[in-house]
Structures are given as C-alpha cells and as structure tokens.
Amino acid sequence: MSNLKKFWTAMLAIAFLISGSMTVQAEVRIPAVYIALGDSLAAGQTPNSQIDAGYSDMIAQELARHQPVAFYTKNLAFPGFTTEDVLKRIQSLEAKEVLASANIITLSAGANDLLPLIQSNPAEGSLAFQQIQVDFALNKARINLEAIIAELKKTAPQADLYVMGYYFAYPHVRDTQKQGTGKQLDQLNAILKQTSEKAGAQFVSVDQSFGKNAIDKIPNPADVHPNIKGYQAMANAFLEQYQNGWEVEDKELPAAAPKTFEEMLQILEQGGEERSATIDGVTSVRPSEKMEIEYLALREVVPYA
Template sequence: MVYQYTAIGDSLTTGFGALPGNGFVPVYRRMAEGRLRTQVVPANLGVNGLTTEGLKQRLSSATYRSAVKEAQIITVSIGGNDLIKAAKSTGPRPGEFQRVLQNALQNCKRNFSDIMGTLSHLKAGTRSPYILRIVGLYNPYPQVDEATEWVRQFNRYAAGYSSYNVGFASIYHEFAGNERGLLFLDHIHPNGRGYRVIAGKLDALGYGGLR
C-alpha cells in the first residue's frame, strides 16, 4: 500500500531555514517509509508566515480539504506566528505586552480548536485509517518570560488533543537552551539539525493507527 502524507502549517512545514530536502517534512517522510516499508507520497501545503486564523481559512478550500481527506498521515505545525505577530505588535507601555499576548493566546486556542474540529470532520467520512501529528512549539524568544509561558500554555492545550490516532510531538525541551545549535541564522526558524530533531520526535510517536 502507498501512503499519502499531507503536511499543513507554517514555515516549519515549508522547511524555511534548511537546505531543500532537509525540512522536517521530507525527513519525516523518509523515516516513515523506513518504518512502514512502503512508499509515502507527500503533499506539502505549508505557507510561510501562516497563523492559526490563516490555516483555519485555508481549510475551507477544496485543495486543502481534498489533500486532508486523501491522507493517511497528516502533520500540523501552527501557532508560532500567532506569538511572533503579537509580540511585534505591542507598544512600549508596561503591561501592554502581557495583555496583548494573553489575547493572542486565547484567539490562538480558539482557532486551533476549530482547525482540529475541521480535520476530524474531514476524516470522519473516510474509512481509511490515519494518524494526525501535531508539532509542538519551541520558544522563539527564550529570553522573554512571558513568551515562555505563552508557549507552555499553548503546548499544554494542543497536547490535550492526543488520542489513539492523534499524537503531540513535544519539542520544547529539545530546543530550550540549545537554540544556538538548532536554530537558523535568523534565530527564529530551525536549521537542518533542528528539523531532524522535529522529525525524530514525530517518528518516535509511532505509526500504530495505520496498522
């Protein structure tokens, strides 16, 4: 059997910051082929700069809906740009930073809930078994305490969707303190090594829902 793999999300899904073929999507695909011992055909629908609101909207398009319906393996990387956008939008007034971040987190959670609901609905009508993998967030602003708390709260929320065929790949602790070795020159995106870490965490969740 040939497995279809649909990757949706932001610049982590596109592999920004790594050489072609070294983002987590192609690396994870190769790992999946090795474990499943069959061909895995990828459809990478990642968009640089995508937020949860943007992904929610894109999931209403025929292209996305069809790619999700046909996939036996799905990965979702989203949420990081919600934090980055909120952090960049704040002014210099004390207290504003925390308020803006909290509002962004609540919106992010609501959108993520809608995204997961849409994915579940799209897969409900298909008889083919599938696995859905959520890529957790690392902190792009490790020196900012409020950002650390934001990322931890989002990760806890997203991990709550774990089930028999839905898995959460936690990467926070792998990146914390290791940013110099795992991030690209922009200090925001992973480098090739960082993407291998993400792919490895996805692979370690196994493929039980497909067998």
C-alpha cells in the same frame, strides 16, 4: 493453584501486558499517505529565509525507508500561516480533495498567532511583549485549533493527526530575558496539547529537544527558524511516537538544496519541471509564501521498491 492454572494465569498476564504496550503507539499506516499542514516550519523555512528540506521531508524520507509511501506533500503549508490561515486553507475545495485520502497528517500552527506580538532586538539580546495581547492571541489560537481539528476529522476521517509543538525560538537573547517569553511558549504548547488530546489527536512535544539555549539548532539571532539539525530533532520527536526505533540519523540528512521565495515563484510561473523535488522516491513539493492560495501540486503515485 494447579500448575495448569498457574500456566494460563501467566499467559493471560503476558497477553494483557503485550496488548497494553501495543496501544501506546499509533498503527503504522500502510501505504502511507502523508500530508504536512501549517506554517513555515511545516514548509521547511531555513534561518536564511529560504525553503529547503524540513521536518516533514525527513518524516516522509524515514517513512519510505520502512514502509510503502503512496503520497506525500507539504504543499498546503505556507510561511506566515496563522491558525486562521490554516483553517481557511483546509476548508478550500482543492485542499479537501487532497486531504480526503490522507492517513497521516502533521500540523504546525499557533506560533504565528503569537510571534508578531513579541518584539525582539537581536543586537541588544532583548525581548518585549504585552501580556494582554498575548493572552488574547493564545485564546484565539485555541479556538481556531479546535475548529481545524474538527474540520480535519470530517475531511480526513482515516487520518492520524499529529499536532507539532514548538521550541523556544530565542536562544541568543540574554538569560534574564528568556523566562517571560518561555512561559508564553509553555502556554502555547499547553493549549496545543490539551486541545489536540481532547479531540483525539496526538501532541508531539519538541521543546525538550531544544531547550532554552539551542544555538546549534537556531543559529541566526535575527531569525526564529531552525537549521537542518533542528528539523531533524522535530522529525525524530514525531517518529518516536509513530514507531519507536525509527530515527533520522545524521548520515541520513538530506543534502542542502535551498531555494529563495523568488526562485520558487519563478519556477511556478514558468511551469517548470522543478516544481517538485524527490527525496528517496517521495515526492516533496516545496512551497513559497508567494504562491497563490489555490495552487496545489500535481498528485501522483510514488513508486515503492
């Protein structure tokens, strides 16, 4: 082979490797129009039954550090939402209007289909559930998730959809109690992964960041919600897939500013100026489980310097 042929063969090989590596991650969306959907994790519920900065807020914050962000909201996420609740929510006319311009969507849905069936006794460190009920709930979650993704594909055709996985939420129970419930979590994550990937969405695994003993991230034995370190781990799991090298560092964690559901309800009823908070110039609406279903935040363009 001549030197010229060797040169072009090498160039083609390099080009192939580069193009192959570039397809691993999704395209960076500029400007970002980010909408967080789902349950209390998407809303940012704390281990003390309050609402504060969660993984979606940290994602929006990190996006704003690197690229223009036109809009961000987690107003469509509510504590307690099941997959059926999320489906109904995104089918509303108000939600469709907001979602139509989205180009990044994260979704947390499925845990509330399962968690009510798990009986936890923090004092004894025990867990109990009926397998038949769990199997039925998991199948229903799968069916609803298929419908949610199909609806989002129609409503937000330009959006990259990221389906967030779940972590093991009972690190405080006895080790002997963890295996059975852990298997149900594995099944839920498998359903989320298979269903999302089959429909062209991306699954974000977070369970490895927590493990079975993440007391440092889930500090309250009587509550399944993570603290800010847990939400940081979830945000970084997303960012690793969105753009390798982007990361929410410890020094970048937002200052705590929790609000009770009652406080948030009062703010909404008063139409106060505290309706939204700002994190590095990104509008972040903090929802409450007591908000009326048709409430949506005022949309506004977020200036980017």
